[in-house]
Amino acid sequence: MAARFSSPRAATLLLVAALCLGSAAAFAPLFSTGNPDGRIAVATRPDGVNGKFEIEAGDDFLAKAGQSVSKVTFTGLLPSGFSLASAQDSVVQLELYRVFSRDSDVSRCQDADPHTVCPTENVVTRANSPSDEAAPEFDRSTEDGTLFCEVFGANPSDNFNFLDNSVVDFYSANSVLPGGIHKKTELPTGGNGGVTGPVVTFVCDFAANHPWTFSADEHFFFVPKIALPLGTDNADRGDFLWLSAPKPLTNGFAFSPDLQSWTRDFTIDPDWVRIGTDVVGGSPAPTFNQVFALYPTGTPGPKFLAQGDFCAAGNPCFNAVGTRQVCCPGSCAPGTPPAGIPTCEGGASPVFP
Template sequence: MMRYDFLLVVAAAAAAAVPAQAANQLLFSSGGPDGRMASASGPAPGDARETETADDFVLGRASRIAGGQFTGLVPLGGASVQQVEIEFYRVFPGDSANPPSGRVPTRENSPADEDFAARDSAAGELSYRGALGNAPFTVANSVVTGINPLPGVFTGGEGAVTGQLLTVDFSFADPLLLEAGHYFFRPEVRLSDGTFLWLSAAKPIVAPGTPFVPDLQSWIRDSGLSPDWLRIGTDITREAPFNASFSLTGSAVPEPASWAMMIIGFGLVGAALRRKAAIA
């Protein structure tokens, strides 16, 4: 009898060794805003042009992305959020025409031409909650409309801008499964008034953020430049590469060995219970 009790203990321990999928664990963070750059990522009311900013992140193992957070700037007075769309891109040349058009200095380490996954609040694919800061926030430089192909890439930026901080928390209706790898994250916000400006974060990433190598930089494009992208800090302002402020939450997917251990553990538990029942 002691033999089967011991088998039960071993089997239960094997099953317990598989880590549970904890909801809303922090998978990645670039850190909070550093006040250096604000770049457009969303349409302006009455303007058909779409402007997108994207920044990169790395997942060390396959993960289910459940949601996250990003921080930007909105006009003083607190424009309301009407729509949030999140897109994910591979690193060029994935999902892209290659060779590229030649209208930008380089596409090396840029986001791809096309996203491979998207979630849109207008389609009920994500929910969001926006929180406005109380005090005005000033950023040293901005890129909103000065997004040009060669030879007019360099503009130096459009100068300092002051607005209200807007932190957007979002949750996907269905988690997005991503394999381990290097990706770009692109949030887009439609406001009731003005343009949403995504704020930069420290580069290199510092604690409590999630440093990784190679940490690339933020890229931007509008409808006129698409499918190409420009580096905000290297091409447009020539200041320095920028990161953008965001985080992702979800759960890591157990490795195949962990699944095998769990299956074996449950199998041993079942066999031991059947054996005990037969003896009884």
């Protein structure tokens, strides 16, 4: 008999516990950088949402030919006092960038060989950075229906396992905040200093027929961008800060070359700077990974753990998204799961809990 849950949240938490603990082989990630290490937190947000300029931060992974990804997670800080309920209304954009010099204008390099150092007017090097432009075939967004995300509090004292409708504050020893990215003549800055806020993990599922499918072995940078909602008075309440992970990786997913994380905004676009080497600086300068994980297509998503009664009434069925449950007031039309948006018997409108 399928398990029954009193709420969609209960089902989600059971799934999330499995994802965090690795208790089921089917839930094992294709790649993960592990848990936050508390060394740095960096802003990353989309362009123009709530009138803010774009900030991008990225960390790399190796994709394998034939892999298909339909779920990603990433962990960071909300502004102090920001509620978990409000975070559910965030705009999330995910992009993949290839490694420079792919998808880039190499004529901007100020040395003879763009495949070596490639200094530009803005940065000391583009070597091993993300490319100028994202690979558009991998763009996913909550705004266009190709991505669906839920946000969960994480417990630093319990291996960052997820909490039920609550959050815990976490301290990061350094940060790169809006306004903290500069051209090479103004770097390093040392960073913007320590920050504290509720630590959360975004769990994002791709719409059906929109997985990341890799046709060849390739090196990418993962770039999540999050716009937190404004307050009820339309006031800005701050930005999501993506937390760093250990470098080198110590969780069994080490690979070579594991490049450090990079960031950029309009002051240096299309160039990027290294968060550790360029922005923070020092001798030796630190290097960072960022917290994220990629899960294979077929990993259950929130509200898709079991075909039990998550609905207050009626029979559950699933839409083309594959991870969003649909409830009908009576019964779903035959053919669950349907090829497209399901219809309800008698012409009733489906409900998305």
